[in-house]
Amino acid sequence: MKRKNSIMGMAFFGPALVLLTLFLFLPMLLTFGFSFTDYFALNPELTHFVGLENYINIFKDELFVQSFLNTVKFVIIIVPLQCGGALLLALAINKCAHCKKYFKVAFFVPVVMSLAVVSTLWMQIYSPEGILNTLLANVGIDTQPFIHSADQALPSIAIMSVWQGVGYQMIIFLGGLQNINPALYEAAEMDHASGWQKFKDITLPELKPLCIFVFITVTIGAFRMLVQPMVMTGGGPDHSTYTIVYDIYETGTVNWEMGLASTMAIVFTIFVVILTIIQNTLTKDKEGRKHVHKKAKTN
């Protein structure tokens, strides 16, 4: 019986394993290998082993460092806005008595739309004679350049990305909110707890595991920022919206420097993995402590 099960398991698992090996693990290994070579896409025969040269060169490359910093800036703006925004929207919709479905769909629609479409749309919104500037003009604010200025382009794109992505996390939070046992709130009401107390002591702790999940996925998503700057600004003005993934793409496909691009990808992956581990341990620790805390309380 056991053996039969294992064969059945293998039969289900096998195809996925083969495909994953072919299209994920193998490319990953190849990328790792290429990162130590000067592999050039137009002339693979001339590939040499160059050791750690690429790794040293990319950190000397001003553009790579700048794209790295830009990406970090994107993450710093997007993560709190998108996580917080999703939670606020979910709370609001949960409270909302009428048209719940309408708001749910309305906030979720941008997630379904293609990023390229959303980007093009926002280019119009941000344009000097676009809707946003017209609105600003009505309240007496001068025309803002938005994506056409090195100072405003990055925050403009970040805000647009939050708008685009926030619906997805909102749905996750909404599911979480609906799963909270109403008895908890009823008990709190009997103790005359205020709205804020209920949120702080019931809603947030109950949503904690979801918060961690959302936090980590949004962070990783923000690190992979590519389509928005590519469509809207081409990484400009003055490289102010050039991200790591964009740099990897340009280096690898446009300039054909696959070796160098592989190195960038490896460094980027290592960085994101380390960050995820840090996030994970930090949030886990707190959760552990809280658990102890709770236990102590019940005792």
Next chain:
Amino acid sequence: MKRRLMYLTAMLLAFSAVGLTGCQQKDPEPGDIAGYDEGESYLSIWVHSIEDTEEGQAYKESVETFNEAYDGKYFADIEFVPRNDSGGGYSDKVNASVMAGGLPDVLTVDGPNISAYAANGIIQPLADLTEEEENEYLPSIIEQGTVNDELYALGVMESSVGLYYNKDILEEAGIEVPDADHPWTWSEFTDILEELKPLMDEKDGYPLDMTFPVGETSIYYFAPFVWSDGGELVSDDGLTVDGYFNSEQTADAMNYFRSIVENEYMSEAPIDHLFESGRAAFKFDGAWEVNTVYTSYPDINLGVAPYVVSDNWDGGTYTPTGSWAFAASSETEDIEGATELVKWMSGAESGIRIWEMAKSFPSTYEAFENIDVFQTDENYAALYDQLSTYGHPRPKTPVYPQVSTSFQEVLESVALGGKDTQAELDKAVDRIDQKLERYTRE
């Protein structure tokens, strides 16, 4: 049981192996494809467009007529490889085939990439053309396709950029447009923009509708300013940029653009349809703009002025040119056949077809002479005249993508950002030099 497991694994591996080899080059037998008969030699051809577009249909028809004309000798089989705006999807496929094998006999190459493809042995020189055959093409096409004195590629399309003007506005301001051989110089053009400034302010517009967008556009439209000043962006062999890209002439051109922005002759942030809505007197744009204005903005009274030149212009070629071209891949065993196909695909008949279906400029004199609008419409005639007399191909170097990107970056940071011209140019040269190392270290 264990045997069954092994059987299963083996089967999966076999499937995946079939999947992999499925990507290899097609090597069909006569009769496999409709129209491919015994005794014909098989030629595969890749084009960078979608089959359903006008351009795709034009290529398809050209291949069909080729197969009729060479019935019994050659059979060409066309494959459409869609690409995104920057050529992404198509070049990915070419890159993958360079590594894994499976390049077709003939493929399309974007003009500025011909050098890189030639230097890396992806394409090979065409079989010899007679002088007569070569003379059928505009000089800019031959020059674009030539690397180290050997002809690699012939395009069916040429392209041009016009300095368009709004006739009504210029008339209102009392400005005369010079003839093609006496273009406005930079300082004359500045005076005109200055003169137009108050009038355009009244119209809530700018004298000039111009942007420095990311991508190929910037070098394509604005490198002519460097060339007309007597500069070049790279050396003749395409392997040196120091002393070219950062020369005085390049700096002059960049500073000129800075002065246009500083004096507010153009909007710093792009405004859509400024020219088309009658709020700009001039605009630099591709030849397609003529068709756009004729069909969508009939109220605009459109004219084509000669491309502006530096005060130091010596009468040499300087205006924008270049487009996708056909080349024979290094993997083809039948270079004679591939050359015949390249000639056919880029010839006069195909050129007339590409104009009629996709409104792209053809590449041969004969095609231009057989298309009425180039005789009857003054704007098309002016663009053709500019192209055939003053056309200058973009820099020929294996590191062209880096040169193009750098040009746009410097233009943007100098003209819009007000940064130090020479410092920016020198920085760009360092960056391009790094990429050139691969070709110069031998």
